[in-house]
Amino acid sequence: MPRIVTMAAAQLGPIPRSETRAQVVERLLVLMRDAAARGADIIVYPEAALTAFFPHWWIEDEAELDSWFETAMPSNETAPLFAEAKRLKIGFHLGYCELAHEQGRKRRFNTAILVDKSGAIIGKYRKIHLPGHAGHEPWRPFQNLEKRYFEIGDLGWRAWRTMGGVMGLMICNDRRWPEAWRVLGLQGTEMVMLGYNTPQHDPAMPQTDPLQDFHNHLSMQAGCYANGTWAVCVAKAGVEEGIMQIGGSCIIAPSGQIVAQALGRGDELVMAACDLDACTPYKETMFNFARHRRPEHYGMIVERTGSLPPD
Amino acid sequence: MPRIVTMAAAQLGPIPRSETRAQVVERLLVLMRDAAARGADIIVYPEAALTAFFPHWWIEDEAELDSWFETAMPSNETAPLFAEAKRLKIGFHLGYCELAHEQGRKRRFNTAILVDKSGAIIGKYRKIHLPGHAGHEPWRPFQNLEKRYFEIGDLGWRAWRTMGGVMGLMICNDRRWPEAWRVLGLQGTEMVMLGYNTPQHDPAMPQTDPLQDFHNHLSMQAGCYANGTWAVCVAKAGVEEGIMQIGGSCIIAPSGQIVAQALGRGDELVMAACDLDACTPYKETMFNFARHRRPEHYGMIVERTGSLPPD
Numbered sequence: 001m002p003r004i005v006t007m008a009a010a011q012l013g014p015i016p017r018s019e020t021r022a023q024v025v026e027r028l029l030v031l032m033r034d035a036a037a038r039g040a041d042i043i044v045y046p047e048a049a050l051t052a053f054f055p056h057w058w059i060e061d062e063a064e065l066d067s068w069f070e071t072a073m074p075s076n077e078t079a080p081l082f083a084e085a086k087r088l089k090i091g092f093h094l095g096y097c098e099l100a101h102e103q104g105r106k107r108r109f110n111t112a113i114l115v116d117k118s119g120a121i122i123g124k125y126r127k128i129h130l131p132g133h134a135g136h137e138p139w140r141p142f143q144n145l146e147k148r149y150f151e152i153g154d155l156g157w158r159a160w161r162t163m164g165g166v167m168g169l170m171i172c173n174d175r176r177w178p179e180a181w182r183v184l185g186l187q188g189t190e191m192v193m194l195g196y197n198t199p200q201h202d203p204a205m206p207q208t209d210p211l212q213d214f215h216n217h218l219s220m221q222a223g224c225y226a227n228g229t230w231a232v233c234v235a236k237a238g239v240e241e242g243i244m245q246i247g248g249s250c251i252i253a254p255s256g257q258i259v260a261q262a263l264g265r266g267d268e269l270v271m272a273a274c275d276l277d278a279c280t281p282y283k284e285t286m287f288n289f290a291r292h293r294r295p296e297h298y299g300m301i302v303e304r305t306g307s308l309p310p311d
Numbered sequence: 312m313p314r315i316v317t318m319a320a321a322q323l324g325p326i327p328r329s330e331t332r333a334q335v336v337e338r339l340l341v342l343m344r345d346a347a348a349r350g351a352d353i354i355v356y357p358e359a360a361l362t363a364f365f366p367h368w369w370i371e372d373e374a375e376l377d378s379w380f381e382t383a384m385p386s387n388e389t390a391p392l393f394a395e396a397k398r399l400k401i402g403f404h405l406g407y408c409e410l411a412h413e414q415g416r417k418r419r420f421n422t423a424i425l426v427d428k429s430g431a432i433i434g435k436y437r438k439i440h441l442p443g444h445a446g447h448e449p450w451r452p453f454q455n456l457e458k459r460y461f462e463i464g465d466l467g468w469r470a471w472r473t474m475g476g477v478m479g480l481m482i483c484n485d486r487r488w489p490e491a492w493r494v495l496g497l498q499g500t501e502m503v504m505l506g507y508n509t510p511q512h513d514p515a516m517p518q519t520d521p522l523q524d525f526h527n528h529l530s531m532q533a534g535c536y537a538n539g540t541w542a543v544c545v546a547k548a549g550v551e552e553g554i555m556q557i558g559g560s561c562i563i564a565p566s567g568q569i570v571a572q573a574l575g576r577g578d579e580l581v582m583a584a585c586d587l588d589a590c591t592p593y594k595e596t597m598f599n600f601a602r603h604r605r606p607e608h609y610g611m612i613v614e615r616t617g618s619l620p621p622d
Contacts, residue, residue, distance in 0.1 A: 128605050128608050129603060129605065130603075131597075131603065152605060153608075156608055157608070158621075159620070159621055160621060161620065161621050161622065166620050166621065173603075176537065176597065176598075177537070177603075177604075178489030178490075178492075178493060178533075178537055179489075179493070179604075179608075179609045179612060181489075182489060182490070182611075182612055183608070183609065183611050183612065185618060186611050186612070186615050186618050186619065187611075187618065187619065187620060187621060188618045188619065188620030188621075202596075202597075204592075204596040204597075205592045205593075205596045205597060207592065208566065208592075208597075211566055211567075211568070214567065214568075215536060215566075215567065218529070218532055218533050218536060218567050219533060219536070219537070221529055221533075222489075222529050222530060222532075222533030222534075223533075225526060225529055225530070226487065226488070226489055226530070226533075255519065255522055255526075256522075256525065256526065256529050257522070257525075281515075281516045281518065281519075282516075283618065285513075285515040285516045286442075286487065286513075286515075286516060286519075287487075288617075289616060289617045289618050290616055290617025290618070291617075292440060292441075292442065292484075292488075293488075293490075293616050293617070294439050294440065294463060294490075295612070295613045295614070295615070295616055297439050297464075297467055297468070297490075297494070298490045298494065298612055298613050299613060300493075300494050300497050300498075301490060301493055301494065301497070301606070301609055301612055301613065302606045302609050302610055302612065302613050303606070304497050304606070305600060305601055305604050305606055306497075306599075306600045306601025306602075306604070307496060307497050307498065307499045307594065307600050307601070308497065308498065308499065309470070309472065309477050309498060309499030310469075310470055310471060310472050310477065310498060310499075311472065
């Protein structure tokens with residue numbers, strides 16, 4: 001009997017700086033109701049889905065910086081999402097910026113949670129591969145200050161057994177790193193959920209601007225194939241505060257094939273009925289890790305951070 | 312000043328069981344002279360380029376098995392390749408099956424060498440990711456007995472500084488494993504050479520037969536992009552002893568884009584002038600490993616061989 005999980009990728013158009021959490025949550029609820037009406041089991045929202053993507057700006061005032069973060073989840077503003085999910089019996093994935101008081105100090109993370117059909121948070125991930133830079137670089141038309149505003153995630157990449165399958169989380173830049181996919185693959189992950197905010201223009205490497213969609217899909221399709229997993233990959237897209245962000249939200253099969261894809265750069269829902277058993281042939285033959293992997297030859301991957309060319 | 316290395320991918324059509332080494336070397340020489348006349352610095356031949364791909368057959372007689380292996384490199388039969396390379400001032404990559412007497416016993420490997428423009432062997436690799444199975448499986452229309460006929464390579468993935476760049480080797484099934492690409496990437500590899508023999512039909516997973524070309528290119532394009540390296544990827548193609556093998560030999564840029572591709576399934580040369588400096592923006596920005604990699608979260612990749620799903 002196939003194990004079908006119906007997934008909805010809920011791409012978001014831009015969120016203006018002036019838009020309130022309450023207004024954004026209203027947009028998320030519209031998409032959730034649509035997804036539920038079309039039979040979705042889980043709706044996947046993008047990275048940092050509650051606000052404009054503030055790491056594009058240099059912010060010196062700490063109170064102003066804090067205002068972009070969530071100090072509780074659910075909170076007054078996000079509670080309606082949890083209530084509606086429970087009422088509609090639909091799970092959801094939400095990316096947001098987390099301000100936690102831990103270890104006697106203020107800690108900031110780029111976070112994602114997985115919520116089940118009862119409205120309970122069953123999985124949480126804090127982004128590990130933070131892109132960009134930590135200092136102000138005025139030569140850039142916009143900043144990419146994730147290395148300044150967030151700590152490196154401390155929860156690892158984890159998968160959870162839930163809603164009939166094994167599901168794991170990563171965020172945005174993680175998708176370009178085969179290590180993130182493999183750590184989830186080694187936990188038997190059958191469904192990856194990830195959100196992203198990716199500008200069309202890379203100030204440090206403008207020659208790749210026309211290749212942004214290609215690189216986005218290439219990384220995710222290869223990650224799915226090499227680990228025999230589905231993935232739901234969701235953008236915040238369109239021109240947000242003057243910065244064009246790619247769309248291309250999609251659902252990818254364990255074969256690496258894209259089975260559903262958003263075509264616009266606004267709020268848009270694409271869906272697919274994903275048979276988790278489609279992972280099995282990949283995991284049992286070509287990518288039967290127990291039979292074929294050779295960790296005794298992989299040591300350099302953990303022993304070395306940067307590259308070290310031969311003499 | 313750009314660092315241009317002109318690469319030739321020398322796809323081979325089928326090699327019948329009856330064809331002698333001398334006959335095959337004649338075919339290789341035709342391609343070498345063509346490549347040299349067109350200005351190639353290095354010509355890349357496929358995996359196991361000197362014979363039919365015998366792991367497709369169950370062979371019990373040890374003398375018969377040994378007859379498919381090379382006991383010396385160069386040998387009488389392959390010496391003309393080395394002499395012609397030296398005369399034409401062209402490097403080459405050659406895959407072959409190696410029979411070595413080491414550690415007081417007979418050892419068999421699926422091997423590739425890199426030869427410089429003076430005809431000297433400067434790099435050697437023994438295949439690590441052996442696909443297939445070790446026992447006779449008569450239900451298959453053909454066997455895939457690499458796990459029976461070869462030992463797991465004992466030389467690791469290595470890169471060498473040669474011919475103006477950093478060049479590394481992998482073989483066939485390695486290309487589907489991001490770990491192999493990453494170990495080369497961590498050595499600053501700018502040019503990967505690899506050969507393959509890949510049947511169009513996978514008896515264990517026939518649903519992927521129509522996807523063979525897609526999976527072939529997806530794996531290699533993603534490996535190039537995620538490590539900022541060129542690759543020259545070369546097939547033995549066409550119907551060999553009744554088994555159709557994919558072609559699709561290609562040269563891939565550090566962007567992941569295919570810049571040259573064979574369209575047939577016979578002997579065919581495709582070439583590209585590869586600027587090794589095109590690797591640099593990838594290695595210094597998006598995939599600046601020293602800045603962005605997080606090995607403290609990659610431990611599972613070496614600590615675990617098979618996958619272990621959560622409870």
